[in-house]
Amino acid sequence: ENMEGADRPSVGSVSGFALFNLRVLDKGRVYPAHELAYILENNIEGLKDLSAEIKKNISPRAYNIVLPPILGVSTSDKIIAFITESTGCKVFEAITFNNSIISNRFYHILKRYIEREGLKVIYDKIRKINKENDIITTITTDNFEICPEVVVLISERFVEEGLTIRENRVVEPIFNLPVFFNNSKNDISYFTEENIWGKHNIFSCGIKTDENFMPIDIYGDTVYKNLYSIGSIIINNLDPLKNLFDVFKLYTILRKRFNK
Numbered sequence: 514e515n516m517e518g519a520d521r522p523s524v525g526s527v528s529g530f531a532l533f534n535l536r537v538l539d540k541g542r543v544y545p546a547h548e549l550a551y552i553l554e555n556n557i558e559g560l561k562d563l564s565a566e567i568k569k570n571i572s573p574r575a576y577n578i579v580l581p582p583i584l585g586v587s588t589s590d591k592i593i594a595f596i597t598e599s600t601g602c603k604v605f606e607a608i609t610f611n612n613s614i615i616s617n618r619f620y621h622i623l624k625r626y627i628e629r630e631g632l633k634v635i636y637d638k639i640r641k642i643n644k645e646n647d648i649i650t651t652i653t654t655d656n657f658e659i660c661p662e663v664v665v666l667i668s669e670r671f672v673e674e675g676l677t678i679r680e681n682r683v684v685e686p687i688f689n690l691p692v693f694f695n696n697s698k699n700d701i702s703y704f705t706e707e708n709i710w711g712k713h714n715i716f717s718c719g720i721k722t723d724e725n726f727m728p729i730d731i732y733g734d735t736v737y738k739n740l741y742s743i744g745s746i747i748i749n750n751l752d753p754l755k756n757l758f759d760v761f762k763l764y765t766i767l768r769k770r771f772n773k
Contacts, residue, residue, distance in 0.1 A: 537552060546582065550586050554589075560592060564595065564599035564600060567596065567599075568600045571600065577602060580604065580606055581607055582606045582607055586618055586621055587625075589618065593606075619757075639687050640655065641653040647737055648739050649740055662771075666687070667760075688736070690742075693720065693748050694717055719750065720742060720748065722742055722743075726741045726763045728742050
């Protein structure tokens with residue numbers, strides 16, 4: 514359609530970038546994203562400094578601001594509200610693929626939930642698990658023995674002892690789950706090559722689960738009836754956003770299973 518002469522909104526620059534310094538930071542060093550997030554959360558002068566720099570550099574016509582994902586860890590909502598009030602603009606964070614920010618924020622969310630619900634978290638090393646009829650009945654740690662109704666293995670890659678070999682197969686050491694490889698190399702060569710940084714790749718292996726996030730064996734059968742697993746310990750699960758979505762899906766499955 515010919516729009517010549519019609520009333521149309523004028524479109525100018527829709528985005529812009531600005532570099533600025535924060536006086537609370539030391540010169541000559543690199544700050545990881547999560548460290549910047551902690552600084553802005555615990556240093557009000559740094560937050561005021563950031564807000565002032567943003568306000569000085571934005572156009573008077575600006576109404577949305579997209580910032581890197583460094584706006585705090587446990588109080589990011591308050592930091593966003595502070596910058597919004599200081600600048601008069603809506604503030605958004607760019608999507609992050611930085612696991613440190615995501616992990617730290619969810620850790621604090623989980624910590625608040627645990628405290629509110631009166632739950633107990635055990636960080637001891639797992640020494641032994643017992644099972645009956647493919648159901649995990651007890652888990653023994655250095656200082657506790659617990660009888661879990663449901664067990665969820667969620668981790669970034671492999672925990673505790675890492676990978677190990679049992680009965681000539683590579684397995685995850687806590688629950689003895691079989692580990693699958695994407696490449697065509699022999700599994701055992703992962704441990705026997707002189708050059709441990711050879712053609713194999715730690716990111717090419719992982720455990721497998723069914724559609725309900727229950728780990729499966731080499732025949733496709735579930736290993737335990739009350740064990741679930743999510744996170745990048747699953748083979749090919751390297752997308753942190755997908756892993757977060759899987760957490761919600763598993764939460765929905767468990768609520769439905771136990772009618773809670």
